[in-house]
Amino acid sequence: MFTDELGQGGTTAGGPGNGAGHHGGTGHSLVQLITPAGERVSHPEYDLWIQDVSDEQLCSLYEDMVVIRRIDTEATALQRQGELALWPPLLGQEASQIGSGRALREDDFVFSSYRENGVAYCRGVDLTDIVRVWRGNASSGWDPYTINMATPQIIIGAQTLHATGYAMGIQNDGADSVAVTYFGDGATSEGDVNEALVFAASFQAPVVFFCQNNQWAISEPVRLQSHIQLADRAAGFGIPSMRVDGNDVLAVLAATRIALDRARHGGGPTFIEAVTYRMGPHTTADDPTRYRDANELEDWAAKDPIDRVKALLERKGLLSQDFEARIQAKADTVAREMRAGCINLPEPEPxxxxxxxxxxxxxxxxxxxxxxxxxxxxxxxxxxxxxxxxxx
Incomplete structure (x- = not known):
């Protein structure tokens, strides 16, 4: 299991690590530490924040991504078989969710949309609870305080307000935990998100705004959502931002650690744009072939977040047949457990x-x-x- 041994440390707010990314202006460079071909790229600022990631932990990150992809495909199959009413796939966004999820401390609190099942896995959610609401057996999935993660928010962007309010409560308590909120590119056009950014900036609340720019807000491409990079929108609120390759688990891990460290040391909020891609439909009720070019999907498939870590592990001589077999067995076990839990859920009373x-x-x-x-x-x-x- 991956553990965050660095403790979001390395430097404190105002130190060199917090200079990573642009803090205003436009034209963020895309930070990448692992290329699609599996080559490790050095970055003088971001490398500091992942220097503790051992080969064993890199293997653990790879395992996490393989497992949550298996959870996702199993849940999609359950929906197609009539066992779930709906499912929001995360296919293609595994690095964004695992890289950020594994950076968090236990006492940090997550406010997510309906797609962050990978983050929920990192927080230790019971597998049956992931599908409970999608089967129609409960109004929500789990007790938020058992894993320090709110149940998924269906209203687009509302969770950013919840996270900002919670972060202001952290300030009042004098704690150094952080609120982290996840949302998509389309949500940045919602009033709730903009209001949350205003309050977070005004009160310098310890909150991380993690935007998974997966290129599509259902059928609307991100180029129509914004004519500038989404990370640049944060500058108008006075919030520092970073733009990272969301298919690069190490870049996401480093960026999230930087943002968490800033928040813990009184540096206020941070906006992270993780540039990734939704490989599947918006939900299982959606048909992306009606609005998305097949060539685009092919181009992004070449940037697959799992394949690039696998290639890196091969370069490092860490990818043996036994290792791959063990991970596949773990993924299959998790999928069986989730399927059994789903099918055996008792029918709710009226x-x-x-x-x-x-x-x-x-x-x-x-x-x-x-x-x-x-x-x-x-x-x-x-x-x-x-x-x-x-x-x-």
């Missing part, structure tokens, strides 16, 4: 819809529950009705 809506009793909700209970009772006992029908 009145379960009123559970966990509010943390304390609420007369308004209780009145609704009473009305719904009496409505259900008007149909009588289904078991008795079946018995009477059989007698007749």
């Amino acid at each position: 009145l379960d819809i009123f559970k966990h809506v509010y943390s304390t009793p609420n007369s308004w909700l209780e009145r609704q529950q009473d009305h719904y209970s009496r409505y259900l009772a008007s149909f009588g006992d289904p078991a008795e009705a079946t018995s009477e029908e059989g007698a007749r």
